[in-house]
Amino acid sequence: MRNLIDIADLSPAEIDDLIRLAGDMRAHPADYRESQRGRILATLFFEPSTRTRLSFESAMLSMGGGVLGFASADSSSTAKGESLQDTIRTVSCYCDLIAMRHPKEGAPIAASLKSEVPIINAGDGGHNHPTQTLTDLMTIHREKGTFSGLTVGLCGDLKFGRTVHSLVTAMSRYPGVRFVMISPQELRLPGYLIQQLAVQGIPYAEVERMEDVLPELDILYMTRVQRERFFNEADYVRLKDTYILTPEKMQLAGPNLRVMHPLPRVNEISPKVDADPRAVYFEQVRNGRYIRMALITRLLEEVQ
Amino acid sequence: MNIDSIHRGIVLDHIQAGRSMEIYQALNLGDLPCSVAIIRNVKSQAMGKKDIIKIDDDIDIDLDVLGYLDPGITVNIIVDGVIAEKKHLALPERLVNVVKCRNPRCITTVETQLDQVFRLVHPEERVYRCAYCDAEQRQRK
Numbered sequence: 506m507r508n509l510i511d512i513a514d515l516s517p518a519e520i521d522d523l524i525r526l527a528g529d530m531r532a533h534p535a536d537y538r539e540s541q542r543g544r545i546l547a548t549l550f551f552e553p554s555t556r557t558r559l560s561f562e563s564a565m566l567s568m569g570g571g572v573l574g575f576a577s578a579d580s581s582s583t584a585k586g587e588s589l590q591d592t593i594r595t596v597s598c599y600c601d602l603i604a605m606r607h608p609k610e611g612a613p614i615a616a617s618l619k620s621e622v623p624i625i626n627a628g629d630g631g632h633n634h635p636t637q638t639l640t641d642l643m644t645i646h647r648e649k650g651t652f653s654g655l656t657v658g659l660c661g662d663l664k665f666g667r668t669v670h671s672l673v674t675a676m677s678r679y680p681g682v683r684f685v686m687i688s689p690q691e692l693r694l695p696g697y698l699i700q701q702l703a704v705q706g707i708p709y710a711e712v713e714r715m716e717d718v719l720p721e722l723d724i725l726y727m728t729r730v731q732r733e734r735f736f737n738e739a740d741y742v743r744l745k746d747t748y749i750l751t752p753e754k755m756q757l758a759g760p761n762l763r764v765m766h767p768l769p770r771v772n773e774i775s776p777k778v779d780a781d782p783r784a785v786y787f788e789q790v791r792n793g794r795y796i797r798m799a800l801i802t803r804l805l806e807e808v809q
Numbered sequence: 810m811n812i813d814s815i816h817r818g819i820v821l822d823h824i825q826a827g828r829s830m831e832i833y834q835a836l837n838l839g840d841l842p843c844s845v846a847i848i849r850n851v852k853s854q855a856m857g858k859k860d861i862i863k864i865d866d867d868i869d870i871d872l873d874v875l876g877y878l879d880p881g882i883t884v885n886i887i888v889d890g891v892i893a894e895k896k897h898l899a900l901p902e903r904l905v906n907v908v909k910c911r912n913p914r915c916i917t918t919v920e921t922q923l924d925q926v927f928r929l930v931h932p933e934e935r936v937y938r939c940a941y942c943d944a945e946q947r948q949r950k
């Protein structure tokens with residue numbers, strides 16, 4: 506039985522297959538409307554994340570399947586002191602598949618040891634969030650038609666942003682990809698990832714200001730920079746505006762740039778950018794539904 | 810117990826000088842009913858000084874724990890007063906319930922009945938990675 510715990514659990518060929526299936530589902534949703542009739546997905550959110558939970562539930566309902574679960578730990582048996590593994594063992598008697606989010610790192614692995622159904626990791630603390638990465642990959646592929654040869658700019662908090670870390674790891678597997686990291690000194694990509702790029706001979710640059718590199722980017726992946734992550738106020742004041750994307754900055758970029766963001770955003774992308782056809786962050790949300798439909802479909806095929 | 814001769818038992822040789830107590834505790838040798846001798850600062854040609862532990866019974870030793878603590882240790886199995894078997898240790902590929910994950914965000918900190926599982930990822934640097942949260946831990950040399 507297969508689980509999806511880490512994006513590295515999937516080979517590039519499997520990712521290609523999921524993107525292709527998700528694309529077909531998006532183009533012909535009616536063909537899949539009844540494809541999971543009678544199947545049940547449990548969404549177990551030991552930590553609240555409304556948009557991720559809704560995305561999974563929408564994916565299952567779009568295929569005629571059913572959904573049960575809980576939205577936070579205080580409405581679950583965990584609040585009464587039940588262990589994660591006992592909860593999983595119980596719930597796996599009621600469903601065909603589990604999507605779980607948990608504040609502790611490695612919780613989905615602990616769950617998979619006791620589950621009788623496949624486990625999808627819907628986020629485990631700051632560790633992994635593979636369906637977000639699948640969503641990002643699908644969006645890049647739909648917008649660009651390929652992964653190869655792209656220059657990917659990553660902007661904002663690159664130190665703590667797990668979506669950025671997984672995206673770097675996943676994109677590193679394709680030929681000719683180049684990374685441009687745009688962040689303040691304090692929030693640079695962790696050393697182990699930089700080392701990983703260096704070992705693989707993947708070109709990358711680290712810069713502080715977005716303005717300097719916008720013209721060369723194919724993808725600009727934005728994340729939020731939180732004030733409390735800065736060591737000193739002076740740096741924050743000096744740099745805060747460079748990590749906010751505005752229509753003025755968009756004028757520096759080429760016509761084929763695509764702007765992405767895992768959402769929710771706070772103020773790092775001005776709402777005035779939303780109307781720009783190069784802004785695809787709401788496309789990402791839409792793709793997230795279809796790539797989850799594809800993932801659920803493939804995991805349940807293997808069980809059958 | 811004559812510490813020079815054991816009739817049937819185990820001799821842990823080539824322990825780094827000063828680390829025998831740590832090994833005594835890690836293997837729970839204090840719980841054994843038989844006699845156990847720790848000999849410290851023995852002169853050694855290869856090591857300068859070394860420690861030795863002699864156990865006067867044929868017990869089951871957790872070689873993973875021992876290999877993790879010090880892969881340079883030699884385990885001599887004594888039968889009828891002579892060395893019947895010499896075991897050389899290696900860093901174990903997988904550690905189960907030998908070390909605890911130190912990452913406070915790891916699931917093992919709250920789900921206490923879980924086995925603590927680590928995998929060897931960089932043998933040269935003796936780095937192990939938690940099978941749950943991927944946090945790395947280095948065993949000192």
Ligand SMILES: [Zn+2]
Nearest residue numbers: 910915939942
């Ligand atoms: Zn851990």
